[in-house]
Amino acid sequence: VTDEVYRLRVRPLFQWWRQRELTLSQLYRMYRDCKRGIREGRAKGLNQPPKLRTFTRHSDGLLLYPAAETKGLTIGLLTQTLPHQSPGGVATYTLELARGLRDLGCEVHLVYQGRTEDSELKDGIWYHTAAPRETEFSKQWRGQYGTVARNLDYAYGVWRRVVEIDSRWGLDVVESPAWDFEGLFLAHDNRLPLAVRLHSPLFEVMKIQGWAHTADLDLCIQLEGSLLRHATAVYGSTSAILNLVLSHYQLRPEVTARIPLGISLEPNANAASASRVKKILFVGRLEPRKGIDVLLNALPAV
Secondary structure (H helix, E strand, C coil): CHHHHHHHHHHHHHHHHHCCCCCHHHHHHHHHHHHHHHHHHHHHHHCCCCCCCCCCCCCCCCCCCCCCCCCCCEEEEECCCCCCCCCCHHHHHHHHHHHHHHHCCCEEEEEEECCCCCEEEECCEEEEEECCCCCHHHHHHCCCCHHHHHHHHHHHHHHHHHHHHHHHHCCCEEEEECHHHCCHHHHHHCCCCEEEECCCCHHHHHHHHCCCCCHHHHHHHHHHHHHHHHCCEEEECCHHHHHHHHHHHCCCHHHEEECCCCCCCCCCCCCCCCCCCCCCCCCCCCCHHHCHHHHHHHCCCC
16 A cells, blocks of 8 residues: 555656656655655554544545435445345345434445445445455365355455445444355454344254265354354344354353344235235245244144
8 A cells, every 4th residue: 555655646746856847845845745644644544543534525436435424323234245136135134224224324334245346325325346355265275165265255355345445434333244254354353343143054054954064164164153253243133043153153142132133114014904814924945944844834733
């Protein structure tokens, strides 16, 4: 970063001096000020100064900044996909959460995977894409640990992207799903509070689905545990999943919480049905870990 700043800010001074647009004394004074600014900027960046949030928003290709303070927190939410790309549970929940937090007056930054790194403000929510970035592990072990390498590359790209977003907007907290440990580098970096949302842990998915243990998947389990142990807080929608993860990964109970999932109800969604016939809706993939067998076995009793 320092080399880039030097190229953009310091090198042109000498060109202007050679073109006789600056005197020697002006060159010296401006060079001295630039060097001091770079030195002070590095020091402030390393010491994490208060986040600046009052820059003017630009629309001419420059970096975007918020125009004013928000009423609530500035929150980063991680999800690999959005519902229109892959209508899975993580994507759907994250988008619903983003909309709910927006309506509460928070500034929401939603980070999802893309080939490039773009930012867009849409319906009051900032959408940022994060691209995978190759890690040293990937270069050496991709053949033997393909899943780990792929997940680490994306987690590293997410970390770099969130750090950039934080430097421009100032984040108060970041939330990450546990699945694929995409918040791993953020948890170990420890510069921002990181809350991890539990979904089915990998070790339980492997058990229910009957997946064979491999060195690749076993390392994924270890990295999932590392994310959870280094997170600021861990929460799940049920006591069952919290107890399961607490015992397996030896988490401290005081950093965990049960927070039920919220849903957006359409008008008249609670209207009573005129029919006395019980109607049951199952939403989920037809696979063992979604519990369709439990539902079918329970139907006679219902």
